[in-house]
C-alpha cells in the first residue's frame with residue numbers, strides 16, 4: 001500500500017515535472033523568437049540612435065528652448081570630434097526597410113516649430129560641419145506669422161520660400177508639426193485625443209489638420225513630409241494608424257531616451273529626443289544624452 005502510493009506519487013510528480021519542463025521550454029522558445037524579432041532582423045544588431053531636439057538659434061541669452069549660434073557650433077564640433085555622423089530621416093527609413101547601412105555612431109538632429117533662424121543661423125553651421133537636420137514646421141505659423149515679418153532671426157517664422165530654400169540646400173528635411181494643433185490652451189493638448197471625444201472624431205480632427213499642412217507644403221515647396229513631430233510631445237496611441245495611413249514613416253516625441261534602430265519599420269514610430277537646453281554646456285548636454293537619462297522633458 002505504502003509502496004503503491006509512493007509509486008503513484010512518483011509517477012504524478014514525474015508528469016508534473018515533464019509538464020513544467022515542457023512549458024519552460026515553450027516560454028523560452030517564444031521569448032527568444034520575440035526578443036530576436038524586436039531587437040534585430042536578419043542578424044543585424046540594434047543600432048543606438050541619440051536624437052537632439054533644438055528649437056530657436058540666435059544671439060541672445062540662452063533659455064531652455066533657445067541656444068546661441070556659438071553653442072550650436074560647439075555641439076556640432078563635439079559630435080564631429082567624437083565620431084558621430086548625422087543621418088537623415090530618409091537614410092533611417094531606407095535602413096529599417098533593409099536597404100543600406102547606418103554609420104557606426106549615427107545621430108539625428110531635429111528642430112521644432114519652424115523658426116526663421118533655422119535657415120539664417122543654423123544652416124550655415126550645418127554646412128560648416130557637413131551635417132543634416134530635420135525642421136518640423138507649424139502650418140499656421142508660416143501662413144499667419146511668417147509673412148508679416150519674414151526676416152528677423154529673433155522672432156520670425158519660416159515663410160514657404162524659406163522652407164523651399166532649406167529643402168534645396170540638400171541637407172534639410174521638413175517635418176509636419178501640425179497645421180493648427182500647436183497649443184496647450186484649449187481642451188485639446190497638442191494633437192492628443194480630447195476627453196469625451198470618440199475615436200472617429202479624433203481620427204478625423206487629426207487627419208484634417210495634418211492633411212492641411214501636408215497639402216500646403218506640397219503646393220508651396222513640391223515636397224511631401226514623412227516625419228511627424230508631436231506638439232509638446234502629447235501623444236495619443238490612436239494617432240499612429242492615422243499618421244501611418246497618411247504616409248508618415250517616422251514620428252518624434254519628447255521623451256528623453258536613447259533609441260535603438262533595427263530593420264523593423266515600426267521602430268521609427270515614436271522616436272525619442274533630448275531637448276538641447278541652452279542652459280547647459282555642450283559637454284553637460286552630451287553627457288546627459290549619452291548616459292541615457294530617462295527623464296521626461298517638456299517640449300514646445
Ligand SMILES: [Zn+2]
Nearest residue numbers: 112113231300
Ligand atoms: Zn513645437
